Amino acid sequence: MSVRINLPPTLHSFTNNQAVVEVNGSTVGECLNELVRQFPRIKPMLFDKKGRLLNYVDIYVNYESAYPEELAKPVKDRDELYITLIIAGG
């Protein structure tokens, strides 16, 4: 199943400046693993050493929050997955 992952500007440098990456997967976790397979340098920006999503990574599927249990969330063909990073400045 083909899913488009939309990345925030901060992560574009890890995907050869691509804002959108096409991946295959049936869950959010599978899609992110495929993203990491294509662009291994992005892994520490998304996951901790135990493979859990970092606290500041926010995932949406078709504009809807995937929280909690994001990695297990099913996706279907042509879904749009958005990664955003939680920020804290004022």
Add this chain to the structure above:
Amino acid sequence: MLTRDEWERYDRQIMIRGFGPEGQERLKGARVFVAGAGGLGSPVATYLTAAGVGVIRIVDHDSVELSNLNRQVLHWEGDIGKRKVNSATEKLRKLNREVKIEAIEEMITEANVSQLVAGFDLIVDAMDNMPTRYLLNKVAIEKTIPLFHGVVHGFEGRAMTIIPGETACLWCVYRGAIPEEKFPVIGVTPAVIGCIQATEVIKYIVGIGQLLTNKLLVYDGLNMKFTEFRLKKNPNCQHCGEPARSKK
């Protein structure tokens, strides 16, 4: 009752459909708590003062530094070294002497947050760190005070509006602490997000338009894109869900 001066000063906003003199009266009667007098607090407080909100309480414990001036537009070169709340109050009083500005020079903590927001109708989150934002979120839920959240980083920003008991809160999507850092930012980003927060506040008080509730608005200034994401109340939220209710 609006005075003749107020009719003249606010003429252009009173003209807005759905606003009218009643909307202006509501603004005049409103008491808004602004947490932070920095990058976000500057546009929020400026536009709420210009719009004629009755009472604005600004809380901040910092002093003005040269490195603040690229974004914290209520503070100018001559203010370096002054307390931010005093610097902000001077400008806001010059902008609109009819608005009562209360300046409180304190750090917002778990011990004082409840007292600081007591008696206020709305809370604006113009902070620069998540732990204080979560304190504001918790007290907003406990006291049923709407919270207007904003946050910035570089050319990116986010905004959402929280109506306690009705809509998703900040903690509903909380996964855990995030690292504290000296964050990059260009002044136009808090200007955009602060103006969105002030817009939400004005709409809420006047009672017009649609609010950013159960929604997260994400602004990407580099690509000039706004994206709206849908949020849901988390039944297991520690601040507004079942665990919080069962503690009471």
